[in-house]
Amino acid sequence: MPRIYCFLPLSEGALVVLDAAASRHVQVLRAQPGDALTLFTGAGGQWQGTIERMGRSEVTVRIGGFEPLEREAARPVHLACGMPANERMDWLVEKATELGAVRVQPLHTAHSVLRLSAERAAKKQQHWQQVAVAACEQCGRNRVPTIEPVRTLSAWLGSAEAQAPAAALRCVLSLAEGARPWGELLRSATPTQPVWLLSGPEGGLSAEEDAQARAYGFVPVTLGPRVLRAETAPLAALALATLG
Known part of the structure; x- marks a missing residue:
């Protein structure tokens, strides 16, 4: 499943328009409406999402559930x-x-x-x-x-x-x-x-x-x-x- 960085605040059920860089990433992957992806903000954990709309220059995603998943090394x-x-x-x-x-x-x-x-x-x-x-x-x-x-x-x-x-x-x-x-x-x-x-x-x-x-x-x-x-x-x- 594609993983996409999103600097926007996320919440379950929200409809989010990805920024230009993230939208281009999704478009390069040739994703389609209905496809699932994973979003993370860089602050910890990740969100599941579903593509709602693929525009010419932007992608709209419906945010699903949050997963408090961490993969950091024990030693910083x-x-x-x-x-x-x-x-x-x-x-x-x-x-x-x-x-x-x-x-x-x-x-x-x-x-x-x-x-x-x-x-x-x-x-x-x-x-x-x-x-x-x-x-x-x-x-x-x-x-x-x-x-x-x-x-x-x-x-x-x-x-x-x-x-x-x-x-x-x-x-x-x-x-x-x-x-x-x-x-x-x-x-x-x-x-x-x-x-x-x-x-x-x-x-x-x-x-x-x-x-x-x-x-x-x-x-x-x-x-x-x-x-x-x-x-x-x-x-x-x-x-x-x-x-x-």
Whole structure:
């Protein structure tokens, strides 16, 4: 059954006209009046619906019953990452959503290849948020992760978003000697303990940035002796944290 994101408030029995993006999605699927679909608002749970009318540019749906279904990971992970170049950030956001990240913070760092002006960064944030929505439609999540505005690492470290609760794990992926194995640290934590995970871009964080992260309480962790790509490392760490 098709799953469609709808940002409108929903209630049983209501007749709702889907927004342009959602309507196009339904039309691309070649759905017809009478077909069933599932709607979710991103705030948790999902609604059953039936298509009442297929117009040229809009679709009308009759809302059925609500299902308080959750598919979130037991361990909430907030991922901050130096943006990889080209389309790899799209891929990273998509897979991070599938793996259960609750927030993704794109970062400009010293070694970042991708540099975005303020206007372009805002457009990219909106694009990445839509990537996350599409990934939720595909994977079954009913809560859409937040894709934060692009920031510099220094600005993010000093922001409220980086100030994790006292009980949370704050970790930075690091190649430095003495970094603790990521799997070992997770096994010593509780299954629901929140994680703030920081990962660098191509070339990793600079020595100064690594030191700055540690000064803010981020513990260096390692995924092993191999050097993973900028889009692979955070996803591998995320998978261990949410699927284990």
